[in-house]
Each structure stands twice: as C-alpha cells, then as structure tokens.
Amino acid sequence: MSTSSPQVPLLNPVVRALTRAHDSLTRLSFWGAMLGVVYLTVVTGWEVIGRYVLGTPASWTSDTAAVSFALVTFFAAPMLTWKAGHASMNAIVEALPTGSARWIRRFNMLLGAAACALVAWYAGNESLRLYNRGVMMIAATPIPKWWVMAALTYGLTSMALYFARHFITSFLHAEPTDSENS
Amino acid sequence: RSMTMLSSWEASYNAVPVFAEGFMEEVKERSGGELDIRMRGPETVPPFEQLQPVSSGMFDFLFTHGAYHLGETGMAFGMDAVEDNPEERRESGIYELIDEHYQTEHNLKLIGVFSAASGYHFLLREPIGDSGDLSGMSIRASATYHDMVQELNGAVVTLPASEIYSALDRGVVDGAAWPVFGAMDYSWYEVADYMTRPTFGVTNLSLFMNLDRWNALSEKDQELILGVAKDLEISGREHFETLWAEEDEAMQEAGLAITEFGPETASQVDSIFAAGVWKQVRERSGPLGAEFHERAVEAGLTAE
Amino acid sequence: MEWYILISAAFFLLLALFATGLPIFLSFLALNILGIYLLRGSFDGVMLIVNSMFNTGTNMSLAAIPLFILLGEILFRSNAVHILFNAVDGLIGNIRARLYAVSIVLSAVFGALSGSAMAVAAMMGASLLPEMRKRGYDRNLSIGTILAGSSLAPIIPPSVMAVVLGILSGVSISGLLVAGILPGLLLATAFFLYVVIRGWLNPSLAPVSQQAKLPWRERAMLFLRAVPFLLIIITILGMILAGVATPTEAAAMGCIVAVIICSIFAKLDLKALYEAVRSTAWITGMIMVIMVSSVSFSQVLNMSGVTFELVAWVTDLDISLVLMFIALMALPFVLCMFIDQIALMILLVPLYKPIVTALGFDPMWFWAIFLINMSVGGITPPFGYTLFALQGVARDVPIQAVYRSVLAFIAIFAFVIVLLALFPQIILFLPSLI
Numbered sequence A: 001m002s003t004s005s006p007q008v009p010l011l012n013p014v015v016r017a018l019t020r021a022h023d024s025l026t027r028l029s030f031w032g033a034m035l036g037v038v039y040l041t042v043v044t045g046w047e048v049i050g051r052y053v054l055g056t057p058a059s060w061t062s063d064t065a066a067v068s069f070a071l072v073t074f075f076a077a078p079m080l081t082w083k084a085g086h087a088s089m090n091a092i093v094e095a096l097p098t099g100s101a102r103w104i105r106r107f108n109m110l111l112g113a114a115a116c117a118l119v120a121w122y123a124g125n126e127s128l129r130l131y132n133r134g135v136m137m138i139a140a141t142p143i144p145k146w147w148v149m150a151a152l153t154y155g156l157t158s159m160a161l162y163f164a165r166h167f168i169t170s171f172l173h174a175e176p177t178d179s180e181n182s
Numbered sequence B: 001r002s003m004t005m006l007s008s009w010e011a012s013y014n015a016v017p018v019f020a021e022g023f024m025e026e027v028k029e030r031s032g033g034e035l036d037i038r039m040r041g042p043e044t045v046p047p048f049e050q051l052q053p054v055s056s057g058m059f060d061f062l063f064t065h066g067a068y069h070l071g072e073t074g075m076a077f078g079m080d081a082v083e084d085n086p087e088e089r090r091e092s093g094i095y096e097l098i099d100e101h102y103q104t105e106h107n108l109k110l111i112g113v114f115s116a117a118s119g120y121h122f123l124l125r126e127p128i129g130d131s132g133d134l135s136g137m138s139i140r141a142s143a144t145y146h147d148m149v150q151e152l153n154g155a156v157v158t159l160p161a162s163e164i165y166s167a168l169d170r171g172v173v174d175g176a177a178w179p180v181f182g183a184m185d186y187s188w189y190e191v192a193d194y195m196t197r198p199t200f201g202v203t204n205l206s207l208f209m210n211l212d213r214w215n216a217l218s219e220k221d222q223e224l225i226l227g228v229a230k231d232l233e234i235s236g237r238e239h240f241e242t243l244w245a246e247e248d249e250a251m252q253e254a255g256l257a258i259t260e261f262g263p264e265t266a267s268q269v270d271s272i273f274a275a276g277v278w279k280q281v282r283e284r285s286g287p288l289g290a291e292f293h294e295r296a297v298e299a300g301l302t303a304e
Numbered sequence C: 001m002e003w004y005i006l007i008s009a010a011f012f013l014l015l016a017l018f019a020t021g022l023p024i025f026l027s028f029l030a031l032n033i034l035g036i037y038l039l040r041g042s043f044d045g046v047m048l049i050v051n052s053m054f055n056t057g058t059n060m061s062l063a064a065i066p067l068f069i070l071l072g073e074i075l076f077r078s079n080a081v082h083i084l085f086n087a088v089d090g091l092i093g094n095i096r097a098r099l100y101a102v103s104i105v106l107s108a109v110f111g112a113l114s115g116s117a118m119a120v121a122a123m124m125g126a127s128l129l130p131e132m133r134k135r136g137y138d139r140n141l142s143i144g145t146i147l148a149g150s151s152l153a154p155i156i157p158p159s160v161m162a163v164v165l166g167i168l169s170g171v172s173i174s175g176l177l178v179a180g181i182l183p184g185l186l187l188a189t190a191f192f193l194y195v196v197i198r199g200w201l202n203p204s205l206a207p208v209s210q211q212a213k214l215p216w217r218e219r220a221m222l223f224l225r226a227v228p229f230l231l232i233i234i235t236i237l238g239m240i241l242a243g244v245a246t247p248t249e250a251a252a253m254g255c256i257v258a259v260i261i262c263s264i265f266a267k268l269d270l271k272a273l274y275e276a277v278r279s280t281a282w283i284t285g286m287i288m289v290i291m292v293s294s295v296s297f298s299q300v301l302n303m304s305g306v307t308f309e310l311v312a313w314v315t316d317l318d319i320s321l322v323l324m325f326i327a328l329m330a331l332p333f334v335l336c337m338f339i340d341q342i343a344l345m346i347l348l349v350p351l352y353k354p355i356v357t358a359l360g361f362d363p364m365w366f367w368a369i370f371l372i373n374m375s376v377g378g379i380t381p382p383f384g385y386t387l388f389a390l391q392g393v394a395r396d397v398p399i400q401a402v403y404r405s406v407l408a409f410i411a412i413f414a415f416v417i418v419l420l421a422l423f424p425q426i427i428l429f430l431p432s433l434i
C-alpha cells in the first residue's frame, strides 16, 4: 500500500514530515479497523456459543461488539479518502475534457474538506461534552460514549485533512496517481 | 411560529394520544389557538438520542421515558421508583429538584411527569418455581431491569426488542421484562404463558421544554402550559387506570396466566426494583440525585 | 415553499452532485448539512447528523455487513471456489449448453456464500469466462449468464443489500434475508431454462463438449469434497430460519465455521486470512461511510414535513393499487440505470416506507420485490457495479457488448418479478416460518 508521491520542491521538510506522520497514523488506524473486524467476528460468535453451548449468556459481548463495529468504520475511512477509494459515479466527469474535469475534482475535494471538517468540529465538541459529563452508552456494560465519538471525530478530521491535501497537491502536479484496488 | 414536540414513540403507543397529543390539544384550546405544537416522532430522531436536540433548541418539547436518556442522567428515571400519587409527588418538592437538575445540566424545563397508573412485569414461558423468584431463568431485559433480574437470581440477556417474540418462541430466553403494556401489541401472549405478579415500579412519561424557549414565553403562557400539564397528570392517570384494567383483562383472556412470586419475594419486588433505580440515580446524577432519593424517602414516597 | 418543489430540488441537487463524481457519502453529507442549515438557520443542527452517524455506526444489525463480506472473502481467497466449481462441473452431465448451466448453478451456490454481486461477477468473470470462450461458447451469452447469475447474490442470503434495505425500511432483516431464497431459486431456474432453450434453438451458441463424461465414482468424490462447504450455508440459513440467532450472529458463526472448514479442506493460510480481513475492513469502510453519512437524510426529510405531504398526496391519488405498485417499482428500475443501488435505496426507501404503510401493501412482500428490483439495478446499463466488475476482469470485451448481453436476462427478471407480485406466497412462505 506504499505510494510514491512525487517529490515536490515546494513542500518544505516540516510539511513533508507532517504529511508522513498523518499517513502513518492512517496506516495504524487501518490496522485498528482490521482488529475491529476480527474482534467483532470472534466475540459475536462467542456470544452465540455462550448462549447455547455453555448456557451462560453474556451481555458484554454484543455491547463491545457494537463499539468495535463503529471503530471498523471510523478507523478505515481515512485510508479510503487517502487512496481515493470512496464509491462514486465517475462516468460523466471522465467523459469531460481534462481541464474542466480537473476543476470539478478540485471543487469536490474542497467540498469534502469543508463538509468533513464541519462535522468533525461538532463531533469533537460533543466528544468533550461526553467526556466531561461521563456519559455512558445505554447498555448493560458501562462503556463511555466518548470512545466512539472520539473515533468518529478522528475519522472525519483525518478525512477532511486528506481532502485538503488532495486539493493542494492537485495544483502541484498534474494528476494524483494514488489508487488502490479494493 | 408553531412549536415542535419530539416524541420517543409513534402515535400507536397508547401514552402518545393520552399525554402528548392530549397536552398539545389542551394547550392549543386554552390559548385560543395561539400556542400550536406539532409532533415529530422517533423517525426524526431515534428515541435514545432525543435529549440533546431538545437541549440545543432544535425542537421545543420532549416527550420521553427517563430510561431513554439514562446515559446522560438518571433523574427522570428515578420517578419510576416514586409512589404513584400525582398530588403528593408535587407537594414533596422532588419536582423542584428534578427541574433544577435538568435546567442547570441540560438546558431543559421540566413540564410534567405523567404516570401510566401501572408498572412493570415479567412475561415467562414457565411459572415461577419453588424458589419463588427467577432462579435458573434467562430473562431478556433492558438497562432498566438489570439490577432487578440479578437480584431475583435470573440471568440477564440483552436482545433488541424486535427479537423478543422469536426468542420467547424458541426458548432462547425464558422470559422478558417489560412495562405491563406490550404483550398484546406485540403478540407476545402467543409465545409466553405467564405474567408475574405483583407488578413493580411505576411507568412514567416525562415532558420537558427547551429552557430558552420556555424563558421566551410570556408569564401567562408559562402558567398555562404548567397548568395543562398539572391537570393532565391527574386526568391522564385516571384514563390510564381504565386502560390498564382493560389490558389486564385482555391479557388474561388471551391466555396469559398469573404466576405469583413466592411470599418472601413478592413483598420485596417493589423495593428491589426501587433499589436498582436509586442506584442508577445516585450513580448518574450526582449530589442532586442523592438529594432526590433522600427527599423521596423522607416523604414516604418510595419503597425503603 | 411547496413540498414538491423542495423534494424535486433536493433530488436534482443530489443527482447533480453524483454526476460531478463527488463520493456518494459526501453527496449525502453535503445535502444533509444544507437541508439542516435551511431548516434551522444555523449549523447547530449538524449535531443531528453527528448523532445519526454515532447510532448508525454502532447499529449491531448493520454489523452483519462486514461479517457477510468477510465470509465471501475467506471462501474466495482460499481455493474453496475451485472445489465448488469442480463439483458443479462434475455433477452437471453432458447436456447441450453445459457450461451455461454450470455457470448458473455455480452462481446460485456462490450467491448463497457471498453477500455481494460484484464479488461473484469478478470471480466468475476471471475463472469461468475464459474457459467458456476457449471452448467456443458464445461470448455474449456467456457474459449474460454470468452477470445474471451474479445478481442472485444480493437476493439469496447472505446479502449486504438485504441488511441495508432492512435497516432503511424497518422490516425484519431475518425475514428479508430468507424471503429471497425461493425467488432466487426461481430466477436461477428461469435462467437455466432460457439458456437450454437458446442452445437447443441455435446449436452454434454452444459447442458439444467432448470430455464431460466422468465416471460416477469420480463425480461422487467431487461432490463429497464440496460437502463441507455446504455446511457453511447450512449454518447461516439454519440459524436464521430456526430463529435462534440474529443475522449478525449467524454471519459471525458462518465466518468461524468457514475459517475452520477452509483451513482443513481448502488452502486457507494466515496470509489469505490477513488479506481477507484487510479487504473486509476496506469494503466495510466504503459501505458504512455511506450509511453513516446518509441515514440522517430521512430525518431531514421528516423535519421538513416533505414526507408527510408526499404521503398525503399519494394516498389522495385516484389510481388503482396495481398501477401504484407498478409505478413504485418502475421508478427505481429506471433510476437504477444511472444511480448506485445503495444510494438509490437511501434516497427512495424513506419516501416509500410511509407510502407502503398507507397503501396497505404487505411490507415483507413489497420490500422483497424491491430488493430483487434493486439487484437487477447492478446489471442494467449504462451504470451498474456488477457490469463494471465483470468488465474489470474481462478487459478485451467492449462495454457495449456487455450491455447487450444482459438485456434478455433483464427481461427474465422482469417476468419473474411479475410472477412474484401475483403469487406473494413464493416470497412470504419462508419468512412466515421464522
């Protein structure tokens, strides 16, 4: 999944270090998403086995499974934005002349950055509120609600950053070459 | 402009026409059509997430159950452990405590707490055995009943409400805890044969208003709204006494037989339930929660 | 503003955003933010979207999605696929148009193991299609059978689309999943008959195969090797049909059984498992980002009062229920030519849901047919992920040829949908057992 982004002289070392840190964090959180998939599978299966085979139904299983499921989504999402892997309908844009298509893409990246940042802002404030008040998820197992809300905030913030980065780099070199086969 | 009320249930749930719609109609009538409220249901905001949007003023009123925002606070839920007597509840001063809590912590004004003149019970596949409690039974229960089920020696199973029917049918669980209204609406009488008595606790519905909207009202309108709620606490409760009697009869006709807790347990179910509720109130609502509990005990309004 | 202006404006704005190639999740997110801003006069309502993201993200019913995806990934990344292929290949005798039949039976089996049409189309396009063309089978009919067969995957459980539709429409997900079994088999039978008749009418479409005459012992062996994998299907369907587990739990058990069976009877190693989990996280992220960003669309619609007005308008229309049903199904069928299926469901289901209730249609019957209608959407030209997935692995085939190849099968789908509408028991029988 390593991508060789072209060397851009305009980027100073600090910016480059920051973007590299951002990318590393994204790889790390994608690992978190993969762990989430495994945990979700194992613990949900365990719940069924516990219920019928062992006769000891537990409630922590489905409560924590719900959290891990949310983490899969919000930890995997930045990687999709980084690698331009989101589902979209490109047929029309691809049929347009390169110049106008590029400007439409730029508009989309800007819109993506703005929308994700706006939602991330509210989610971040809500995370703080949930943390300060100690609000719990309504479940048998006491799980702080801010855990998931913070993951949501992270996911959207990182996505906003990637949209902004794609927007800026679209001026630095002709075409982003990053792509990932799903 | 007209105001909006966020309701945790669709109009098909019997408390909505009696209390929520009853409130809206009465307010409209007494104000000569000036105060107009429109309802938005759970399809607009899911039931467990409704407190925040009303706090922030996206909607003006909230009609809900205290357990639905238990993650935020247990204050309104505490009313489920308070004696079912509207006048005494008002006189004891606990309303002021609850109101203060929601005003300072959630930017909400408490308008009224409506009793459904009935409580909770367990639907069971088998009658209560020699133990006199839920020993050896796995019971589907939401957070409201967790302590209760465990105190009665049962095992808690968490399943979505939509799974109750098939879980009872297949014996995935031996029983389910629920307000006494529900067995008929969801056809659970087809898959459970017993209901436990005595019932325990009181089902209450709470009505809140966004504090900014409340403060923007004229004093006259404020009095009008509180007056309507106060009257409805009594008239709606009477209405529910009739509904409850009808429901009880319908359930027995549908084949749900009564199974009594053992004599020792029976005298305690109410206080066991109350203890679980107060534990939640104290844990989740800080010093005011503790004060609420003490005040209720002092007034003799809760099982000791 | 009048409600129909609002809803049309929202609709066209969304289509315009889709057309710019804006990611689907962003199109919904942007529209929801705009809608809430217009309704509230400030961005404070964004909290509603945040809460909706939280709720949708932690919804355990939707957790069936990654588990269904993981199941397919495990099977397709071990060589379970080849074992099943050999079994079906060995079992189907020396009939005319043999490989067409093989491809349809195989796609029904894969459909019962995979939740997504794209995965099945890509796999069959990579494995079976070259074989068919090498042996002189008609290119277009081969592509058509593979595409039509792949469309059974969202209909026969497990199905990602059924989970999404169940969440949006509020009908039982278990019910919706098992409701697809009989229609899926009916469709497979119809495709089977069609290719046999085509081959019989025009022998040049299918060469007589020389080697498909295996001794019975060998056939039995091939079948026996496939039996463990059928256990996976039995685990999932059995648990859902018996009502002992939610679809999410059944899917998790299916994955666990699949890991065990594939490590013993197929070639599942740690690397394949790692790739399967990685791909699951990727696809789950893709689908769930759309879900969490868009579910608040129905809340925005409700807050604006549009839903209420639309239902009042529809129920006041003086047309027969039959015409109404046809109109309600024709709209998504046409829109599916241009719009992503999940996006279309998110757009239409919140509007349809109260209408279906108001008109008194049986919800299970209506939404099961809707699901089949949506499944066809994956292969209706010009836009369809299943079409693209197949073209992705068969690059030398021009997209126009792919388009032409599916037309007859789309007609068969339409015919079967009419049958299902006329005989609701085909859909309702299995759900009634749960």
Ligand code: NA
Residues within 6 Å of the ligand: C110, C111, C112, C113, C114, C115, C116, C152, C153, C154, C155, C156, C157, C158, C159
């Ligand atoms: Na399937």
Ligand code: NA
Residues within 6 Å of the ligand: C336, C337, C338, C339, C376, C377, C378, C379, C380, C381, C382, C383, C384, C385
């Ligand atoms: Na299509």
